[in-house]
Amino acid sequence: MISRTDLRGPALASLDARGLRDTLPRAGFDVEAALDVVRPICEQVQHHGADALRDLSERFDKVRPEALRVPAAVLTAALEQLDPDIRAALTEATRRARAVHEDQRRTDTTTQVAPGGTVTERWVPVDRVGLYVPGGVAVLASSVVMNVVPAQAAAVPSLAVASPPQRSNTGVFAGYPDPTILAACELLGVDEVYAVGGAQAIAMFTYGAREDDGTVVCEPVSLVTGPGNIYVVAAKRLLKGLIGIDSEAGPTEIAILADDSADPEHVAADLISQAEHDNLAAAVLVTDSDQLATQVEAALERRVAATKHAERIRTSLGGAQSSIVLVDTIEDGLRVVDAYAAEHLEIQTRDAAAVAARVHNAGAIFVGAYAPVSLGDYAAGSNHVLPTGGCACHSSGLSVQSFLRGIHVIDYTQDALRDVASTVTTLAAAEDLPAHGEAVTARFDADV
Template sequence: MISRRDLRGSALTSLDARGLRDALPRAQFDIEAALDVVRPLCEQVRHDGADALRELGERFDKVRPTHLRVPAEVLAAAEAQLDPAIKDALVEAIRRVRIVHAAQAREDVTTQVSDGGSVTERWIPVERVGLYVPGGLAVYPSSVVMNVVPAQVAGVDSVAVASPPQAQNTGEFAGYPHPTILAACSLLGVDEVYAVGGAQAVAMFAYGAREKDGTSVCEPVDLVTGPGNIYVAAAKRLLKGLIGIDAEAGPTEIGILADDTADAEHVAADLISQAEHDNLAASVLVTDSTRLADDVEAALERRARATKHSERVLTALGGPQSAIVLVDDVTAGLRVVDAYGAEHLEIHTANSREDALRVRNAGAIFVGTYSPVSLGDYAAGSNHVLPTGGCACHSSGLSVQSFLKGVHIVDYSRDALAEVADVVVTLANAEDLPAHGEAVTARFERRDEAEAGTENAPA
């Protein structure tokens, strides 16, 4: 069902960093090819606005949105009709995520560089953001929470959410995103929600959308965040620059580093939990124990066939993106998981906490038996919008910081500028940009001339 890769002995030591990354399993995710698909869709939205969004909703989501912007009464009805147990769970998840993200709030810091010279770093929230919530094979109210809470904590003034209209919705929710998505928005106080999915949602956020008579349906945003399929990722790449983006999210991943102290049933259950997302989901176990590898393989065979979405799970586990990787020891395993840079990384070793602190590259790290990835998906308080495709080597997950801009405020007095003027002039001349230096010396010319004139005046 799941393949094995043996990186013991010289198979690992002979590989440099690039070679090791190439040797590890990874989903095939060709955003460049998807660009050819999304480019005309985005152009259609840019030119035809709301009409294009309705037509594309009908084409791709098999339903023509009743209203592109979900009416307030529909949002309220979704919250009112939400199963009380789901509502309580969402409220608790929101509470925990808000606690963690509130601790990420940034304060302005002023640094006194010299007498009379200071630099203040201000943290200013992005003015308007568009948050994307997928709605394909599963329903993701948790993604509403993970996008909205850090934006709210950051102080973003204008928050809009887009999620695909659902063809199976009936009654008052026909042509709208899933009612649980709408209820989550209502619980969070978000009243600007759009029944728009896929690449066209990113285009709507980037360009805005109007009716033929000029009436605004959606105003453009400054930043788009949230996970999505390959076409959402391609639209983000295409429109980056016009809008800011969080990341180009690829298929979800779980990496697990485990030794012979790990419980094979727990490991197998966690590998399956990520494989449940879609056919391209990656499940990778790195271990120095052949016994554990055998036991996990047997548990996967049994559990994967018994779970609800077994066909999807079996496809993902059997794909080239999933594997059991054998290594000599935990230290070698740490090198492998750092090269892999998993979106989610679990550590099941005799010294889980210590080994977790040795990891450099992961979107989020889950320590020991009682910290499964699914906890982080919903209620750990951490964010589940995380870097994929090995991007954890340079990128972070979504946070309050994602919605803030750091701006330096430079405030120097005349004396403080005079003290450093020679440095500026020297470096400007070294770069053959003399006017840069002259912009400094010009500030002293009149006063120096006036002082010289006073000194030369007759007594």
């Protein structure tokens, strides 16, 4: 069901960092390949607005929403009809997320560089953001919490949510996103919600959308955040620059670093939990124990056969993106997981906290036997919108910081500028930019 990659002996030592990254399992169809698919979709939205969004929904979601923005009455109805247990679970998940994200708030910092000369770093929220909530293979109401809570904690003044319309919806919800997603938006006080999914949602947020008569349906945003499938991620990469993005949070991935102290049933269950998301989901076990690898393989066979989405999980586990990677030592395993830079990394070893402290590259790290990735997906308080595809080596998960911009405010007195004038003019002359120096000396010409 799942392949093995043997990096024991000289195999690992012979690889540099790039070679190791290339050796590790990855999906054959990647973001770069998806760019050619999403480019015409984005151009269609750019040039044809709301009509294009309806056409694309009919093409990809098999439903044509007449009203792209979800009416307030539909949001209210979704919350009123929400199962009380689900409402309680969303409320608790929100409480925990708020506790974590409110502690991430930044404060302005002023540094006195010299007498009369200060630089203040002022933190300002993005003016408007578009938050994407997946609704394809899996409908992720929890992603409403993960997107909205940090944006609200950052005091973003304008935010909108987009999620695909569901053709299975009936009655008042026909042509709109999943009712649980709508209920979560209402619960968090989000009233601007769009029945738009996929790459076209990212294009709508980027360019805005109008009806043929010029009526504005959706204003453009400055930043887009949220997870999605490979096409959503490709659209974010394509349009980055016109908009800011959080990270390339695409098909999910889990890596587990484990030794022979790990419970194979726990490891197998955790690999399956992420493989359940998508055919392209990646599940990787890195271990120095051949016995554990064999036990996990047996547990996977037994557990997958008994779970609901067995076919999807088998496809994921059997794909090129999933593997059991064998290494000689946990030290070697650390090198492997740092090269892989997983979205989710579990450490199931002896002294798990000490091992976790040595990890450099991961979207989120789950320590020990009682911190499975699914805890972070819903109710740890952490954020589950995390970089994938190796991007965790340079990008962070979604946080309050994602929605803030640091602006330097420079305030110098006349005397403070005079004191540093020679430094500026010297460096300007060294770079053959004399006008830079003259912009300083012009302020003191009367002194000469």
